[in-house]
Amino acid sequence: MLYDLHLKRKTEIEAINGMIASKGDMLGIDTPFNDKVVELVKEAEQNKTVNVFANLEKFNQILEGKN
Numbered sequence: 001m002l003y004d005l006h007l008k009r010k011t012e013i014e015a016i017n018g019m020i021a022s023k024g025d026m027l028g029i030d031t032p033f034n035d036k037v038v039e040l041v042k043e044a045e046q047n048k049t050v051n052v053f054a055n056l057e058k059f060n061q062i063l064e065g066k067n
Contacts, residue, residue: 008048013041032062
């Protein structure tokens with residue numbers, strides 16, 4: 001996916017991580033970290049950028065229960 005983002009191409013985030021979210025929904029299992037990864041990659045696709053490690057801070061909200 002990172003290579004695709006570098007080339008400003010659409011990634012396979014839905015086919016890979018989207019499947020995890022779908023299965024989680026079917027089984028009633030929350031997947032907040034995976035969902036955040038999907039959100040960040042889609043954001044990078046839309047903006048035609050590559051995310052930076054500063055985005056790891058966005059996971060702190062999940063850890064603190066603030067989704």
